[in-house]
Amino acid sequence: MDIRHKDLEAFLAVARAGSFRQAATDRGVTPSALSQSLRALEERMQVRLLNRTTRSVALTEAGDLLQARLTPAFADIEAAVDEVLSLGGRPAGRVRINAPAPPIEHILMPVVPGFLATYPEISLEIIEDAGYVDIVRDGYDAGIRFGLEMAQDMIAVPLADEVEYAVVASPGYLEVRGVPEHPDDLLAHDCIRHRFPGGSIFTWRFARDGVDVALTPNGRLTVNHAHYARAAAEAGSGLARLALPYVEPQLTDGRLIRVLQDWSPTIGKWHLYYPSRRQAPPAFKAFLSYIRSAQPR
CATH class of the missing domain: 3.40.190.10 (Periplasmic binding protein-like II)
Incomplete structure (x- = not known):
C-alpha cells in the first residue's frame, strides 16, 4: 500500500486542529490542498478517517486509532x-x-x-x-x-x-457595596466568575486559623480569561479573584483594592x-x- 508521508502529516494536522482551515493555517497551505491529501489517504487505506461537517471535523474510530x-x-x-x-x-x-x-x-x-x-x-x-x-x-x-x-x-x-490569589475590587465598588470581612460575605456581593474550558466555574478557596472555606461565587458576569476579570473589576463591576501577579500594578497605584487578604493562603x-x-x-x-x-x- 503506497501511503505518502505528507498525507499522514496532513491527517495529523487536521486531527489536532479539529478543522481544515486551522490546520491549513498552521501548515501554511490551503484548506483544499489538505482536503485532497486526506481524500487520497482515505482512498488508499479504504477507510474513513474523519467525519466532516461544514464547520468542523471529528475523528472516526479508525481515525482515532491512527492518530494515537x-x-x-x-x-x-x-x-x-x-x-x-x-x-x-x-x-x-x-x-x-x-x-x-x-x-x-x-x-x-x-x-x-x-x-x-x-x-x-x-x-x-x-x-x-x-x-x-x-x-x-x-x-x-x-x-x-x-x-x-x-x-x-x-x-x-x-x-x-x-x-497566591487576591480578591480585589475598585474603590468605587467597595464604597457603594461595602468591604467583605469574611468569605461568607461574598455571597451578598457581585463576584466576577471565571468559567474553565470544561464548563466548570472557578471555586474561590480561603483558609485562616485552621478554617477552610470554599464557595462558588454568585455574580452576573462570567468570563474565561483573567484579563477580562481584571478589567471588569477596575470598572467597578464586582469583586474578582485573580493570581496576584495579574493585579500587582493596579494594587500599587490604587485602581484596585485587595480584601480578605488574611484569608488568602498560597495554594x-x-x-x-x-x-x-x-x-x-x-x-x-x-x-x-x-x-x-x-x-x-
Missing part, C-alpha cells in the same frame, strides 16, 4: 532528526509547550527571549490552553498545569513560587510536565535545563 499510533511515531522521527542535527554541538529542532495563560505570561514569556538568543537553532511554539490536554496525543513536548493535575506517567517539575505551584517513557530530544532538554535554571532558588 502516529503521534508517538512522528515524535520519535522528529527526535531522531533533532539528535542528528544536534551532533554539531548545539541543540536544534522545535519545542512545543501547552499551558494556560497565567504561567505563559508570568513564567514562560519572561525567559523566552533569553532562551531563543541562547539557542538560535531551536524554534519554540507555545499554545495557550486551560483545558485538559493529552500532550503525547496532541504532539506537545510538555505542558504546564497547576498542582499535579496530570497523568501518572509524567515527570513533573515545579516552576516558580507557590501561587500550590505550577508544574511543567512531560512523558517519562520517552527519551527527551536535545531541543527539549535544552529548554528544560534553561527554564529550571531561571526559577528562583
Whole structure:
C-alpha cells in the first residue's frame, strides 16, 4: 500500500486542529490542498478517517486509532532528526509547550527571549490552553498545569513560587457595596466568575486559623480569561479573584483594592510536565535545563 508521508502529516494536522482551515493555517497551505491529501489517504487505506461537517471535523474510530499510533511515531522521527542535527554541538529542532495563560505570561514569556538568543537553532511554539490536554496525543513536548493535575506517567517539575490569589475590587465598588470581612460575605456581593474550558466555574478557596472555606461565587458576569476579570473589576463591576501577579500594578497605584487578604493562603505551584517513557530530544532538554535554571532558588 503506497501511503505518502505528507498525507499522514496532513491527517495529523487536521486531527489536532479539529478543522481544515486551522490546520491549513498552521501548515501554511490551503484548506483544499489538505482536503485532497486526506481524500487520497482515505482512498488508499479504504477507510474513513474523519467525519466532516461544514464547520468542523471529528475523528472516526479508525481515525482515532491512527492518530494515537502516529503521534508517538512522528515524535520519535522528529527526535531522531533533532539528535542528528544536534551532533554539531548545539541543540536544534522545535519545542512545543501547552499551558494556560497565567504561567505563559508570568513564567514562560519572561525567559523566552533569553532562551531563543541562547539557542538560535531551536524554534519554540507555545499554545495557550486551560483545558485538559493529552500532550503525547496532541504532539506537545510538555505542558504546564497547576498542582499535579496530570497523568501518572509524567515527570513533573515545579516552576516558580507557590501561587497566591487576591480578591480585589475598585474603590468605587467597595464604597457603594461595602468591604467583605469574611468569605461568607461574598455571597451578598457581585463576584466576577471565571468559567474553565470544561464548563466548570472557578471555586474561590480561603483558609485562616485552621478554617477552610470554599464557595462558588454568585455574580452576573462570567468570563474565561483573567484579563477580562481584571478589567471588569477596575470598572467597578464586582469583586474578582485573580493570581496576584495579574493585579500587582493596579494594587500599587490604587485602581484596585485587595480584601480578605488574611484569608488568602498560597495554594500550590505550577508544574511543567512531560512523558517519562520517552527519551527527551536535545531541543527539549535544552529548554528544560534553561527554564529550571531561571526559577528562583
